[in-house]
Amino acid sequence: MSQVIPPAKSQLKESLNLACNSLLDKKAQDLKLLYFGEKSPLTDCFIIATGTSDPHLKALRDNLEKTLKENAVETLSRERFKPGGWIILDAIDFVVHLFSQEQRENYALEHLWKDAQEISLSEIEVQ
Numbered sequence: 001m002s003q004v005i006p007p008a009k010s011q012l013k014e015s016l017n018l019a020c021n022s023l024l025d026k027k028a029q030d031l032k033l034l035y036f037g038e039k040s041p042l043t044d045c046f047i048i049a050t051g052t053s054d055p056h057l058k059a060l061r062d063n064l065e066k067t068l069k070e071n072a073v074e075t076l077s078r079e080r081f082k083p084g085g086w087i088i089l090d091a092i093d094f095v096v097h098l099f100s101q102e103q104r105e106n107y108a109l110e111h112l113w114k115d116a117q118e119i120s121l122s123e124i125e126v127q
Contacts (some may be wrong), residue, residue, distance in 0.1 A: 001041035004035045004117045005045075012093050014043055015073050017067050017124045019096060026060050028098070033124070034078050034109075034116035035068060045094040046113070047123070056087070057098050061087050 005013055020031060028049035035045050051057035068075055068091060076090040085100030088109070097109060110118075 002124060003088070005118050006037075006122060009044065013124045014113070015068075015071075015091065016047065016094060016114070016119075018071050018073065019047055019064060019068055019091070019094070020121060020124065023060055023096075023098075024062045025058070026053075026063045028060055030104075031121065032110060033119035033121070034113055035056065035119050036116050039115055043090075043093065043095050045119070046110055046116070047094060048099070049094045049096075050099050050101055052101075054100075057085070057087055057100065060098050061089065064089060075123075 016033065020033070023031060028051065030048075030050045031046045031047060034048065037044065049060065051060050065075070068089075073091055078093055085103035087096075087098040089096040089098075099107070
């Protein structure tokens with residue numbers, strides 16, 4: 001797969017790498033990255049991942065927030081945990097969507113944003 005994120009967005013790649021590794025450290029499933037670039041005025045990228053239960057989703061969110069804070073990645077919102085199978089964290093340049101399997105299938109963000117390009121994890125150097 002060719003490079004999707006332009007070289008000028010090296011900070012975005014670094015932040016995505018931190019976020020994805022944080023989620024994978026806590027066993028996030030089916031991690032996908034969608035890149036919008038200039039197609040969206042709101043954000044450059046979505047990270048979409050699945051958790052196996054509400055406690056797992058909370059652990060994913062908590063570890064992600066801790067990692068981003070430790071690395072000075074600014075976030076706009078801190079959503080209090082509410083069981084329901086969908087947690088959103090807005091890190092300005094990217095938005096993280098953490099889903100239960102049922103909610104992920106229900107909302108199908110990967111299919112909703114068809115004009116986004118999928119980024120391979122190797123492009124952002126995920127360990």
